[in-house]
Structures are given as C-alpha cells and as structure tokens.
Amino acid sequence: MLNRIKTFLSSGGFIEKTPQGSHHTHKEHQLAAAALLIEAARLDEDHSSMETATIHRILGAKFDLSEMETTSLFEAASDTQEKSVDIHQFTRQIKQTFSEEERIHLIEMLWEVAYADGVLHDYEANLLRRVGGLIHVSDKDRGDARRRVLEKLGIEVK
Numbered sequence: 327m328l329n330r331i332k333t334f335l336s337s338g339g340f341i342e343k344t345p346q347g348s349h350h351t352h353k354e355h356q357l358a359a360a361a362l363l364i365e366a367a368r369l370d371e372d373h374s375s376m377e378t379a380t381i382h383r384i385l386g387a388k389f390d391l392s393e394m395e396t397t398s399l400f401e402a403a404s405d406t407q408e409k410s411v412d413i414h415q416f417t418r419q420i421k422q423t424f425s426e427e428e429r430i431h432l433i434e435m436l437w438e439v440a441y442a443d444g445v446l447h448d449y450e451a452n453l454l455r456r457v458g459g460l461i462h463v464s465d466k467d468r469g470d471a472r473r474r475v476l477e478k479l480g481i482e483v484k
Contacts, residue, residue, distance in 0.1 A: 355423055356389050358416040359432055360403030362457060365413060366439045369449040380442040384435050413453075417460035429461045434471040441479055 363384065367377040378400075386396040410416070420432060436457060440450040458468040476483060 354419065356385070356399055357403050357406060358419045359388070359435070360385055360399050361407040361410065361416050362413065362432070363435060363439050364400075364404050364407045366436050366450055366453055367442070369453055370447040374443055377439055377442040380439055384438060388435065413457065414460070417457055421461045424461070429463050430467050430471055432461070433458055433463050433468050434475055437472050437475040438479070441475060441481055444481065
C-alpha cells in the first residue's frame, strides 16, 4: 500500500510543481486536500455513494483533473487517510502552502461534502471547526463558506 502511494506521488498523473517556499509537490497538496474531504465523508459512519460522487466532482473541478486522475487521487488519498492517526499532517501542509483564498475554498469544499447527504452530523461540524482553526480560517469566513454551500445546495437550516 505504501508503495502505491509512493508510486502515485512520483507518477506524472498530475501537474508537478512545487509552490514557492515549499518542499511539498503540487500532488502532495492535492493529496492532503483530498484526504481531508474523505475524512469529512467518513466521520458520520455512513459514507454514501453521494458523498463519494461529491468528492470526485469537487476534486476534478478544483484541480482540473481527468476522471482517471481524479480516481487515482481519490484512491491514494483514501489509503493515506486510513493510515493517518490525525489530521495535523494534512492541515499543516495546507496551512503552509495554500493561500488564504484557497484555504477558505477548501473549507467550502468540506462543507459541501458534509452536506452531501443533506444532513450535517455533529462529528462533521466538529471537523470543520478543527480544520478551520488549524488552517487559520476565521469563524466568519467559515460561516460565510457554509452559507454559500447551503445556498448552492438549496438546503434551509432551521
């Protein structure tokens, strides 16, 4: 499994570039973001096909990936997320390399996965609070991102 992840990271499946001031590749940034999305989907212990489809759609659109590249990223991120003991390895990388706008967009992506089944579970809400704090996204920006996703999905919260 570890070899598969190493192969994924060294393969030419994604645009290879290293952000300025970072020792991580663009692939690793994609992997960290995808792992957080998968974490959000798995928290409610009802990882539905709707959540998986949402993650695939979001990853493909965000990183401009083909269907095959998206599937490869999803599989590698799933393996990585299963083996991780916490989210800090992912959030640290994102905090250090994503711009403020990209971090807010990631929070929006996480909200979209959390609401993919139409219901926000307590564990999902907790993850969004923790990730927001760890990647330095303010409560206001996190709340604004949530409102945008609710409007986009047509969900009314009471």
